Amino acid sequence: MGEPKKVLVFRELPDDQLARLTAAHDVTVANPRIAAQLAAFEAALPQAQGLIGSSFPVDAALLAKAPKLEVVSSVSVGVDNYELAALHVRGVLLCHTPGVLTETVADTVFALLMATCRRVVELANLVRQGQWHKNIGPEFFGHDVHGKTLGILGFGRIGQALARRAALGFGMPVLYNARRPVDLASQAPELAGRAHYAAFDELLARSDIVVAMLPLSASTRGLMDERAFAQMKPGAVFINGGRGATVREDALLAALDSGHLHAAGLDVFATEPLPLDSPLRTHPKVTALPHIGSATHETRHAMAVLATSNLLQALAGERPVACYDTGASDR
16 A cells, blocks of 8 residues: 555545554544634645545636645545646546436436426425314325326436336336437337437427436536527426526426416525525425425445545546546536
């Protein structure tokens, strides 16, 4: 084993994964979101050769304070918090945690889809608040999910896992849109003949429920705007489990208020946590969750394990399990 390197942990890790790091390297734990730890974080940056954590921006200004940095290991699959071009120019490796959260996020998004269509949260609160005095009438009815056409924007691992739940479990015809059609026969044979590629506008026009599972990039930022919502079927449902900034929230609110869309289920938002003054927080047609897509004990631990392995491999001069291409186009 080589000489220990300086590692800065900027979001708390499980004890067993922190122990893996401290066994091999000189580790500082300092969460810059906590005021009392900010000074320690700033003090550790100049010597840091590895960073590991999540939900904190690593931009050009931060990189300028970390001249020895070799690798950033994010405990996340998304890379929104990282200035990719700056990392690329500096030659700093970026790692993330795809794969381990696929099924969990698909569970969450499908649960959100079900809850939104069947008004689960709204009606549960009716009972909780003591307002259930008689059998509910049509004003509280939801809409069926089984058999409805599902459109999925973004058809990577999570999109395909969502399609399996819909097509195989609920008999839903599935349309998907991605940069290019997926060879389902080889990549997801269980979906062959059950999921079909559609152009963006076609998917919006034909789907009863549209789920966005898009990464955030230059081409997806604000993609779901006034025009896009107008393309959707009258009475359709919109679900976002990808990235908040892919949606123009003012346009979504307008589509809901006009009655063009029936409802929306959101696990992600342009600003998180959702501001108290956001109309989305209390809108009667919105089911809002606090970004819990991967928030289970099992999955969050698996993400930490992969992120720790990525960092240890990179600092040892090995190729990490999950690198992110910071030099790719479409930023």
